[in-house]
């Protein structure tokens with residue numbers, strides 16, 4: 364793996380994501396220790412992201428590695444492999460945070476589905492991100508609530524997913540080979 368180029372790419376993506384989260388900060392309630400998004404998912408990623416994540420794993424102490432391996436074993440034994448608690452989540456904190464895949468970095472903002480409809484992060488229904496403007500009954504964006512709450516910035520819908528990120532021009536410029544994409548557990 365060409366780590367240097369991947370890290371260059373990652374840094375650029377991070378800078379853009381920081382701007383996005385900053386721009387939408389009125390709606391974002393993410394904080395350390397809030398780990399709902401790590402507790403249900405299949406965490407899809409590309410091969411290069413997996414290899415990078417494992418660089419983070421290699422740096423952990425033996426006790427933490429042991430705990431993660433136990434978590435992985437438990438997931439492999441469970442029937443449903445489409446939704447699980449991320450094995451790298453230890454005491455509600457990501458143990459490989461600096462090495463986490465794109466799916467974890469992008470979660471939390473308002474995105475769109477394949478048809479261009481706004482898609483809320485699921486934590487909107489848990490009184491977290493965008494919950495102030497989320498109509499829980501109709502399960503969609505309420506412009507009435509945007510007006511009523513006097514937000515300075517309008518909620519913006521971002522086209523953010525693994526495919527969009529991997530197709531950024533910089534990925535081509537840096538000649539990044541992402542490799543096969545799979546669910547996290549299928550790499551482990």
Ligand code: SF4
Pocket residue numbers: 400401406449450451452453456457458459460463464467
């Ligand atoms: S890698 Fe880290 S941020 Fe991503 S789901 Fe797992 S614990 Fe959460």
